[in-house]
Amino acid sequence: QVYLQQSGPGLVKPSQTLSLICAISGDSVSSNSATWSWIRQSPSRGLEWLGRTYYRSKWFYNYAVSVKGRITINPDTSKNQFSLQLNSVTPEDTAVYYCARGYGGNIDSWGRGTLVTVSS
Protein backbone atom coordinates (compact mmCIF):
# COMPACT_ATOMS: atom_id res chain seq x y z
CA GLN A 1 0.00 0.00 0.00
CA VAL A 2 1.61 3.26 -1.12
CA TYR A 3 1.18 6.41 0.93
CA LEU A 4 1.90 9.90 -0.38
CA GLN A 5 2.48 12.66 2.16
CA GLN A 6 2.36 16.19 0.78
CA SER A 7 3.94 19.27 2.33
CA GLY A 8 4.46 22.90 1.39
CA PRO A 9 3.08 26.40 1.90
CA GLY A 10 -0.58 27.14 1.35
CA LEU A 11 -0.06 30.77 0.38
CA VAL A 12 2.20 32.09 -2.38
CA LYS A 13 2.53 35.67 -3.60
CA PRO A 14 1.96 36.50 -7.29
CA SER A 15 5.11 36.22 -9.46
CA GLN A 16 6.79 33.97 -6.88
CA THR A 17 7.47 30.21 -6.99
CA LEU A 18 5.10 27.55 -5.73
CA SER A 19 6.99 24.64 -4.15
CA LEU A 20 5.53 21.37 -2.91
CA ILE A 21 7.02 18.05 -1.83
CA CYS A 22 5.51 14.57 -1.96
CA ALA A 23 7.12 12.00 0.34
CA ILE A 24 6.58 8.36 -0.67
CA SER A 25 6.01 5.40 1.63
CA GLY A 26 5.43 1.87 0.39
CA ASP A 27 7.12 2.35 -2.98
CA SER A 28 10.26 3.88 -4.43
CA VAL A 29 10.57 7.02 -6.51
CA SER A 30 13.17 5.04 -8.50
CA SER A 31 10.77 2.18 -9.21
CA ASN A 32 10.93 0.87 -12.77
CA SER A 33 7.18 0.30 -12.70
CA ALA A 34 5.78 3.57 -11.35
CA THR A 35 5.40 7.16 -12.50
CA TRP A 36 5.04 10.18 -10.22
CA SER A 37 2.70 12.99 -11.18
CA TRP A 38 1.41 16.33 -9.99
CA ILE A 39 -2.23 17.17 -10.65
CA ARG A 40 -4.25 20.21 -9.62
CA GLN A 41 -7.96 20.87 -9.24
CA SER A 42 -9.83 24.15 -9.29
CA PRO A 43 -13.48 25.10 -9.88
CA SER A 44 -12.56 26.94 -13.08
CA ARG A 45 -10.16 24.39 -14.62
CA GLY A 46 -11.33 21.11 -13.11
CA LEU A 47 -8.70 18.37 -12.78
CA GLU A 48 -5.53 19.28 -14.66
CA TRP A 49 -2.50 17.01 -14.97
CA LEU A 50 0.67 19.10 -14.70
CA GLY A 51 3.48 16.66 -15.29
CA ARG A 52 5.34 13.57 -14.17
CA THR A 53 8.71 12.00 -13.66
CA TYR A 54 9.70 8.35 -13.81
CA TYR A 55 12.79 6.15 -13.91
CA ARG A 56 13.49 3.61 -16.62
CA SER A 57 17.27 3.22 -16.42
CA LYS A 58 17.36 6.99 -16.58
CA TRP A 59 15.00 9.78 -15.50
CA PHE A 60 12.22 10.96 -17.79
CA TYR A 61 9.99 14.00 -17.51
CA ASN A 62 6.69 14.96 -19.17
CA TYR A 63 5.06 18.34 -18.67
CA ALA A 64 1.65 19.67 -19.68
CA VAL A 65 1.70 22.28 -22.42
CA SER A 66 -0.31 24.64 -20.22
CA VAL A 67 2.55 24.99 -17.70
CA LYS A 68 5.60 24.09 -19.77
CA GLY A 69 8.39 26.57 -19.19
CA ARG A 70 7.19 27.32 -15.67
CA ILE A 71 7.24 23.84 -14.13
CA THR A 72 9.94 21.56 -12.77
CA ILE A 73 9.38 18.16 -11.20
CA ASN A 74 12.38 16.67 -9.45
CA PRO A 75 12.89 13.27 -7.86
CA ASP A 76 14.96 13.02 -4.68
CA THR A 77 16.18 9.45 -4.29
CA SER A 78 17.94 10.12 -0.97
CA LYS A 79 14.63 11.06 0.66
CA ASN A 80 12.33 8.94 -1.54
CA GLN A 81 10.26 11.91 -2.58
CA PHE A 82 9.58 14.17 -5.53
CA SER A 83 8.86 17.86 -5.76
CA LEU A 84 6.93 20.41 -7.79
CA GLN A 85 8.13 23.90 -8.57
CA LEU A 86 5.86 26.26 -10.49
CA ASN A 87 7.36 29.65 -11.30
CA SER A 88 5.79 33.05 -11.91
CA VAL A 89 2.47 32.12 -10.36
CA THR A 90 -0.69 34.17 -10.82
CA PRO A 91 -4.07 33.94 -9.07
CA GLU A 92 -5.11 31.49 -11.82
CA ASP A 93 -2.70 28.98 -10.28
CA THR A 94 -4.81 28.89 -7.11
CA ALA A 95 -5.94 25.28 -6.75
CA VAL A 96 -5.74 22.10 -4.71
CA TYR A 97 -2.53 20.36 -5.74
CA TYR A 98 -2.22 16.57 -5.58
CA CYS A 99 0.72 14.27 -6.03
CA ALA A 100 -0.12 10.87 -7.46
CA ARG A 101 1.39 7.54 -8.46
CA GLY A 102 0.94 5.91 -11.82
CA TYR A 103 1.18 2.13 -11.92
CA GLY A 104 0.36 -0.31 -14.69
CA GLY A 105 -0.64 2.60 -16.90
CA ASN A 106 -3.15 3.96 -14.40
CA ILE A 107 -3.03 6.72 -11.79
CA ASP A 108 -3.90 4.59 -8.78
CA SER A 109 -2.92 6.52 -5.65
CA TRP A 110 -3.26 10.15 -4.67
CA GLY A 111 -1.92 12.34 -1.89
CA ARG A 112 -4.44 14.13 0.32
CA GLY A 113 -4.05 17.42 -1.54
CA THR A 114 -2.71 20.86 -0.63
CA LEU A 115 -4.74 24.01 -1.16
CA VAL A 116 -2.41 26.65 -2.57
CA THR A 117 -3.71 30.18 -2.79
CA VAL A 118 -1.89 32.77 -4.88
CA SER A 119 -2.49 36.16 -3.32
CA SER A 120 -0.60 39.18 -2.12
Added chain:
Amino acid sequence: QSVLTQPPSASGTPGQRVTISCSGGSSNIGRNTANWYQQLPGTAPKLLIYSSNQRPSGVPDRFSGSKSGTSASLAISGLQSEDDADYFCAAWDDSLSGWVFGGGTKLTVL
Protein backbone atom coordinates in the same frame (compact mmCIF):
# COMPACT_ATOMS: atom_id res chain seq x y z
CA GLN B 1 -12.93 23.14 -21.06
CA SER B 2 -12.04 19.53 -20.27
CA VAL B 3 -10.71 17.22 -22.98
CA LEU B 4 -13.08 14.43 -21.93
CA THR B 5 -16.80 15.24 -21.82
CA GLN B 6 -19.08 14.12 -19.01
CA PRO B 7 -22.61 15.18 -18.10
CA PRO B 8 -22.40 17.66 -15.20
CA SER B 9 -25.03 15.88 -13.15
CA ALA B 10 -26.86 12.59 -12.68
CA SER B 11 -29.32 11.33 -10.12
CA GLY B 12 -31.11 8.22 -8.95
CA THR B 13 -33.00 6.74 -6.05
CA PRO B 14 -31.64 4.03 -3.75
CA GLY B 15 -31.55 0.67 -5.48
CA GLN B 16 -31.62 2.12 -8.99
CA ARG B 17 -28.97 1.72 -11.67
CA VAL B 18 -27.30 4.82 -13.08
CA THR B 19 -24.84 5.24 -15.92
CA ILE B 20 -22.34 8.06 -16.44
CA SER B 21 -20.78 8.61 -19.85
CA CYS B 22 -17.37 9.95 -20.82
CA SER B 23 -16.73 11.02 -24.40
CA GLY B 24 -13.21 11.42 -25.70
CA GLY B 25 -11.33 11.20 -28.96
CA SER B 26 -9.03 9.08 -31.06
CA SER B 27 -5.90 10.15 -29.20
CA ASN B 28 -7.13 9.29 -25.71
CA ILE B 29 -9.99 6.83 -25.07
CA GLY B 30 -9.83 5.70 -28.69
CA ARG B 31 -6.29 4.41 -28.17
CA ASN B 32 -6.01 3.87 -24.43
CA THR B 33 -8.06 2.58 -21.54
CA ALA B 34 -10.15 4.77 -19.26
CA ASN B 35 -10.09 5.17 -15.50
CA TRP B 36 -12.89 6.29 -13.22
CA TYR B 37 -12.51 8.07 -9.90
CA GLN B 38 -14.90 8.82 -7.07
CA GLN B 39 -14.39 12.00 -5.09
CA LEU B 40 -16.17 12.72 -1.84
CA PRO B 41 -16.24 16.35 -0.61
CA GLY B 42 -12.90 17.54 0.72
CA THR B 43 -11.05 14.35 -0.20
CA ALA B 44 -8.74 13.19 -2.96
CA PRO B 45 -10.10 11.19 -5.90
CA LYS B 46 -10.23 7.45 -5.29
CA LEU B 47 -9.65 4.95 -8.10
CA LEU B 48 -12.89 3.14 -8.86
CA ILE B 49 -12.28 1.51 -12.24
CA TYR B 50 -9.02 1.07 -14.12
CA SER B 51 -8.20 -0.26 -17.58
CA SER B 52 -11.78 0.61 -18.57
CA ASN B 53 -13.43 -2.32 -16.75
CA GLN B 54 -11.28 -3.51 -13.85
CA ARG B 55 -12.07 -2.91 -10.18
CA PRO B 56 -9.31 -2.44 -7.59
CA SER B 57 -9.65 -4.68 -4.57
CA GLY B 58 -12.15 -3.28 -2.11
CA VAL B 59 -14.38 -1.61 -4.70
CA PRO B 60 -17.86 -3.19 -4.62
CA ASP B 61 -18.98 -5.08 -7.73
CA ARG B 62 -21.93 -2.64 -7.93
CA PHE B 63 -19.47 -0.48 -9.87
CA SER B 64 -18.63 -1.50 -13.43
CA GLY B 65 -16.99 0.12 -16.42
CA SER B 66 -17.00 -0.32 -20.16
CA LYS B 67 -15.47 1.24 -23.24
CA SER B 68 -16.59 1.44 -26.84
CA GLY B 69 -14.67 3.35 -29.48
CA THR B 70 -13.88 6.79 -28.11
CA SER B 71 -16.31 6.64 -25.19
CA ALA B 72 -16.35 5.04 -21.78
CA SER B 73 -19.12 4.47 -19.27
CA LEU B 74 -19.41 3.92 -15.55
CA ALA B 75 -22.43 2.01 -14.25
CA ILE B 76 -23.52 1.91 -10.63
CA SER B 77 -26.18 -0.63 -9.73
CA GLY B 78 -28.05 -0.93 -6.45
CA LEU B 79 -27.48 2.78 -5.77
CA GLN B 80 -26.73 3.62 -2.14
CA SER B 81 -26.70 6.93 -0.27
CA GLU B 82 -22.92 6.74 0.13
CA ASP B 83 -22.55 6.82 -3.66
CA ASP B 84 -23.53 10.51 -3.55
CA ALA B 85 -20.24 11.99 -4.86
CA ASP B 86 -18.42 13.42 -7.85
CA TYR B 87 -17.19 11.00 -10.53
CA PHE B 88 -14.37 11.72 -12.98
CA CYS B 89 -13.06 9.84 -15.99
CA ALA B 90 -9.44 9.98 -17.14
CA ALA B 91 -7.28 8.63 -19.94
CA TRP B 92 -3.77 9.02 -21.29
CA ASP B 93 -3.70 11.22 -24.38
CA ASP B 94 -1.06 10.19 -26.93
CA SER B 95 -1.18 13.52 -28.79
CA LEU B 96 -0.78 15.64 -25.66
CA SER B 97 1.57 13.12 -23.99
CA GLY B 98 -0.31 13.60 -20.76
CA TRP B 99 -3.31 12.58 -18.71
CA VAL B 100 -6.64 14.18 -19.53
CA PHE B 101 -9.72 14.29 -17.36
CA GLY B 102 -13.44 14.76 -17.67
CA GLY B 103 -15.13 17.73 -16.05
CA GLY B 104 -16.81 15.49 -13.51
CA THR B 105 -20.37 14.32 -12.88
CA LYS B 106 -22.10 15.16 -9.63
CA LEU B 107 -24.22 12.12 -8.69
CA THR B 108 -27.10 12.84 -6.35
CA VAL B 109 -28.85 9.99 -4.57
CA LEU B 110 -32.38 11.22 -4.03
